[in-house]
Amino acid sequence: MxxxxxxxxxxxxxxxxxxxxxxxxxxxxxxxxxxxxxxxxxxxxxxxxxxxxxxxxxxxxxxxxxxxxxxxxxxxxxxxxxxxxxxxxxxxxxxxxxxxxxxxxxxxxxxxxxxxxxxxxxxxxxxxxxxxxxxxxxxxxxxxxxxxxxxxxxxxxxxxxxxxxxxxxxxxxxxxxxxxxxxxxxxxxxxxxxxxxxxxxxxxxxxxxxxxxxxxxxxxxxxxxxKPQNPFVADFVGAANRLDGQMRDGRLHIGNHVFDAVDAFDPRHGAIIDQGPVELFFRADGLSTCDAQDADFTGRVEAVSYLGERLRLTVSGIGPQSVMVDTHADDVIAAGADVHCQINPDRLTIFPAMRERTPAASDAR
Amino acid sequence: MRRNWKFYSQLGLTIVLCLFIVVPVVMSALAGVTVNVFQGLSSGFTLRWIIEVLDLYTDSILLSLWIALVCLVVTLVVGVPLAYVLVRRPGRWTRLFEELLTLPVAIPGLALALALLITYGGVSGYRSSWLFILTGHVLFTLPFMVRSVAAVMSAMDMKMLEEGAASLGAGFWRRFFTVIVPNAKPGILAGALMVVTLSIGEFNLTWMLHTPLTKTLPVGLADAYASMRLEIGSAYTLIFFVLIMPLLIAMQTLADRGKRASKRIDTAEDTL
Incomplete structure (x- = not known):
């Protein structure tokens, strides 16, 4: 019963x-x-x-x-x-x-x-x-x-x-x-x-x-x-990294980089986002370190935390705020070094950018 | 550890001060059992004065005990629920009420008695009964009960305990008597002892309110001092002492136990 x-x-x-x-x-x-x-x-x-x-x-x-x-x-x-x-x-x-x-x-x-x-x-x-x-x-x-x-x-x-x-x-x-x-x-x-x-x-x-x-x-x-349905949920459940981008004709532009085949579906309006400014949320696995020639971004390591099974880098110079990037635990990286990163487009959660970002989403963490 | 002159001079001062307070008490007590206080202890010891006091003032002593007991019942019945309301529903009105309640402690007993006399002095049956004195005692002791109970209640998160009990199906009165009152017991006990002690020893108010037929113990004491041999007054003091000391000691013990309980640290291990 x-x-x-x-x-x-x-x-x-x-x-x-x-x-x-x-x-x-x-x-x-x-x-x-x-x-x-x-x-x-x-x-x-x-x-x-x-x-x-x-x-x-x-x-x-x-x-x-x-x-x-x-x-x-x-x-x-x-x-x-x-x-x-x-x-x-x-x-x-x-x-x-x-x-x-x-x-x-x-x-x-x-x-x-x-x-x-x-x-x-x-x-x-x-x-x-x-x-x-x-x-x-x-x-x-x-x-x-x-x-x-x-x-x-x-x-x-x-x-x-x-x-x-x-x-x-x-x-x-x-x-x-x-x-x-x-x-x-x-x-x-x-x-x-x-x-x-x-x-x-x-x-x-x-x-x-x-x-x-x-x-x-x-x-x-x-x-x-x-599938968090809005930036607040994305942020609250741990996708704390954020980048700004633009959708143009179904392709995602971040800075000078263009990515194809991005799943940019806005659940709130039930529509594909085809045009306009967007916000990207992702966890530390949304970016990975790589060699210089494959790099989408290059940033500077601000801090390194050893988490046991992996190394978590706090990297500045990629987005408006610093982002977290995970790498192999055995890598030797010191704060102050440059680091090259690749983006994993299928790990991104994309929302249309709001004119004003709700402060609650960033305060919650 | 070697003790220096500072220790000994402080010890000496403490002893002198204690003696200053204790010696008169001892002298007074001895005077009550001395045959003739003006001749000193050499005149011998006797229980005569004590027996005489008991002959003359047993009614006063019993009335005092009776009033103290009834006063205790009234302050319990009124004070415990009152403390509950004050703690559970804090606000402007309860604050104001608390101030009002404390007023009888702040203003002189004589003034309070005068107010009672002006208001009810004309109600003859009431004026001449022990209930008139009881009224004064309740007004005077109630704030002590309420304060003592409220202090314990505000330390125990009553809201949550009540919500817990309510979720298990307990209605208000059941919650009050099975959860609130048992957990407020230290405060209730301390308050009760305080009320009884204060009521038995109360003089200011009572002296104004009493009639020749409603004399309480302290009023009788004043009477004895004023109109009888010093030995009788002293013997009376001795009896008063014997009555009040156990109460004071019980109060102290309770206070100590309360302190120890709140100090007890959670020593249980989180092994589960």
Whole structure:
């Protein structure tokens, strides 16, 4: 039994008049994991809190769970499981009591509650912590307790608000993998909020990229990564290199160079870009180093970072801003040297240049 | 480590200052069990004065304890929810209300008592009952309860705890009694001890508000000092001491425990 969630025409204006969310529609299929991704202040948490019943949409907005209108229902009635960034565990109770809290509220019998708490703790591999006080737990253990507590009441939807942000990097990856496995196993509808692109890719069936209170793109991780629909998404998912160009008769001009066979499709207008100024976004693999005679560009190395499996160069003199270029880890290149680069046209994401570049796209990184 | 003259001179000064405060207390306590204070300790020790005080003032002492207890109940019932509202809904109005609430602490007790007398002095049944004194005590002690509870509440992220409980289906009152109150317990306990101590020892207000039939412990003390042998007044002080000391010690212990709890570092390893 999984719950489909629909938000129709939901907008949010706060009491002080700030518009947190422009009206939007979003359908989350039963059993699907949706990740709301975006920089802080983009409205992703507001959407989560709307689904939870902690915020209510402006007049006209409708939220349904499996067709039931829950728009005006309070959080207590909605049967949602919530996991917070700072855990929100009850310090006056033990681990087991925390997990049992929701069951007690729902009037589950003592025996059944005990059994379910035990099963939950085992599922989260924390059965040995059952009688511990909350302040004796590490951050990772706390978040496991919080997950167990949220799932114990068999909620219609599991809502996770940056649950891994407070943890250190190594633990984050590990718990992320476990949460992923847990969500698949339970087959529960889940909404996960994060500002971490990698986390979003790893967990989401679909990702909703948010920008300044609007949905910038909804798509599978693959779509978002490979076919960002606007400069903001491209930039946010890691295509941080940017060059300016011109399309003339279907061919791409960058400086004095001309490239054929470029896939210059503008998804926003659903049309091929044939003419006019364009912006090019690409990752570090969009450029590669080469010999002088094959070079499209020559730039100057500003900085070198050794990343283990490769060497990442920060190169100036190619575009308006410096760009990242990856090369073999064994290459010996020092800052200040000239470097020759070739462009890989099929790795470029091309957008028509906007008269004014949105500042948000560059601020987000 | 060798200690130099600075250490010893500071130690000496500290001891002298402590003695300055402690000696009168000891003298007063001794006076309460001395046969004749003007002859000194050589006149011998007796419990006579203490028994006499208990004979004369048991009613006052019991009334004080009763008022302190009722005062505690009222400040708990009113103060804890009030602290909750002040912390949970900060704004201009709650700020203003908090200022108002603190006013009885800032203005002299005599002035507060005068205000109560002017307003309610004519309501004879009320004026002559212990409830009149209770009113003064509640006004005076409530801010201490509210402050103490609010301090703990604002340190515990109530909003998130409540959201967590609400997501599990708990309505307001259940959240309040199963999550908010238990976690505010250190503040409530500290506030409770403070209220009882203040109420038992309150003199300014009470002296103005009391009638011959509603005399409290400190008012009786003043009475004894003014109209009876010095030994009786001293014996009275001794009884007061015995009543109030355990409360003060409990308060100190609680405060220490609170400090230690907040200092405890998260030592659990992230092995999971």
């Amino acid at each position: 999984t719950t489909q969630i629909k938000l129709r025409d939901c907008a949010k204006t706060f009491a002080d008049g700030t518009r947190a969310l422009a009206p939007f529609d979003l359908t989350i299929e039963g059993g699907e994991t949706i990740v709301l991704l975006g920089p802080s202040g983009c409205g992703k948490t507001t959407i989560l809190r709307m689904i939870a019943g902690l915020e209510f949409p402006d007049k006209g907005g409708v939220i349904t769970f499996d067709g039931d209108d829950v728009t005006h229902q309070s959080i207590e009635k909605r049967r949602v499981g919530m996991v917070f960034q700072s855990y929100a565990l009850f310090p006056n109770m033990t681990v087991a009591q925390n997990v049992a809290y929701g069951l007690k509220v729902h009037g589950v019998s003592r025996d059944e509650s005990d059994a379910r708490v035990k099963a939950m703790l085992e599922m989260m591999h924390i059965e040995m912590l059952a009688d511990r006080a909350i302040d004796q737990l590490s951050g990772g253990q706390r978040q496991r307790v919080a997950l167990a507590r949220a799932i114990a009441v068999q909620p219609r939807v599991l809502l996770l608000d940056e649950p891994l942000t407070a943890l250190d990097a190594k633990l984050r990856v590990r718990l992320r993998t476990e949460i992923n496995a847990l969500l698949r196993k339970l087959g529960i509808t889940a909404v996960y909020v994060t500002h971490d692109q990698e986390e979003a890719m790893a967990l989401g069936d679909r990702i909703v990229v948010m920008q300044k209170g609007e949905i910038a793109q909804i798509g599978t991780p693959r779509d978002i990564y490979r």
